[in-house]
Amino acid sequence: MEEEITFTVPIRPDMELEVTRVASSVAEAMRLGKDKIDEIKLALIEACLNAFEHSKSKEKKVHIKIKMTDDRLEIIVRDYGVGFDPSKVKEPKIEEKLKSPRKRGWGLKIMRSLMDSVVINSHKGGTKIIMTKRR
Amino acid sequence: MLEQELTLTARKEDKYAVITTEGYINNPGGEKIAHMCYQLMDEGYKHFILNFSQSKVINSIGISILIEIIEKVLELKGSLSFCGLTNTIAKTFRIMGLAQYTKIFPTEEEAIKALS
Ligand SMILES: Nc1ncnc2c1ncn2[C@@H]1O[C@H](COP(=O)(O)OP(=O)(O)O)[C@@H](O)[C@H]1O
Ligand SMILES: [Mg+2]
Numbered sequence: 001m002e003e004e005i006t007f008t009v010p011i012r013p014d015m016e017l018e019v020t021r022v023a024s025s026v027a028e029a030m031r032l033g034k035d036k037i038d039e040i041k042l043a044l045i046e047a048c049l050n051a052f053e054h055s056k057s058k059e060k061k062v063h064i065k066i067k068m069t070d071d072r073l074e075i076i077v078r079d080y081g082v083g084f085d086p087s088k089v090k091e092p093k094i095e096e097k098l099k100s101p102r103k104r105g106w107g108l109k110i111m112r113s114l115m116d117s118v119v120i121n122s123h124k125g126g127t128k129i130i131m132t133k134r135r
Numbered sequence: 136m137l138e139q140e141l142t143l144t145a146r147k148e149d150k151y152a153v154i155t156t157e158g159y160i161n162n163p164g165g166e167k168i169a170h171m172c173y174q175l176m177d178e179g180y181k182h183f184i185l186n187f188s189q190s191k192v193i194n195s196i197g198i199s200i201l202i203e204i205i206e207k208v209l210e211l212k213g214s215l216s217f218c219g220l221t222n223t224i225a226k227t228f229r230i231m232g233l234a235q236y237t238k239i240f241p242t243e244e245e246a247i248k249a250l251s
Contacts, residue, residue, distance in 0.1 A: 017159065017192070038223035045194050094232030098206050103199035106231060110195055113230045114223070
């Protein structure tokens with residue numbers, strides 16, 4: 001069995017929740033279990049928020065693809081924005097964040113910790129995040 | 136949109152306050168919680184229990200505001216306890232290291248018991 005859903009969402013407050021609704025209904029159909037579904041939701045919220053907040057996409061849209069196969073769920077979040085270099089993003093540390101005025105910078109870490117794999121393809125034309133969760 | 140805005144209630148006890156939230160802990164949601172905590176700090180409270188049993192979704196922006204609250208609680212030599220977290224939110228707090236500076240309890244009763 002292999003199925004795919006693709007859709008596009010406008011960059012708008014709380015739109016990330018709409019995206020997680022679609023993903024969780026697919027994950028439920030796959031019978032992934034509550035904790036795995038929750039993990040997918042939180043990781044997906046972060047991927048969407050990054051595209052919303054940082055991409056500076058001129059079309060002001062984010063493209064989502066949700067692919068289910070027998071053994072895993074794959075989610076692709078794509079924006080046609082400015083892109084970034086993930087190797088330049090500093091690993092957040094709680095001890096430092098507690099003292100620093102900048103407490104943010106956790107999204108990528110959360111995504112990588114909650115999913116089985118996260119691949120980031122990013123360049124000047126935009127960013128593509130491929131996240132997978134095994135059954 | 137469909138998710139309602141975060142609402143919260145605070146219950147003041149002698150030595151601690153319990154804040155119960157309902158809804159998405161995002162940027163405005165986190166700000167509401169912080170605002171309530173700082174108001175209670177001004178009244179002299181320094182021990183807080185955050186009951187998130189009605190909040191099933193959170194994002195990293197909301198969590199970074201929680202880190203700000205933790206910083207202030209540590210300055211006051213107070214404490215912050217969470218209860219009613221989903222497994223995934225508890226896991227996320229552990230991954231981030233929040234669990235080192237706060238306490239996580241399954242239920243509000245257990246969080247209260249630990250304070251007395
Ligand atoms: N889709 C994206 N487009 C452009 N930059 C991005 C994108 N996703 C992440 N980034 C960059 O990576 C950084 C780290 O992201 P993240 O870990 O989610 O922390 P935060 O969003 O709180 O800054 C962002 O500050 C941003 O500079
Ligand atoms: Mg982010």
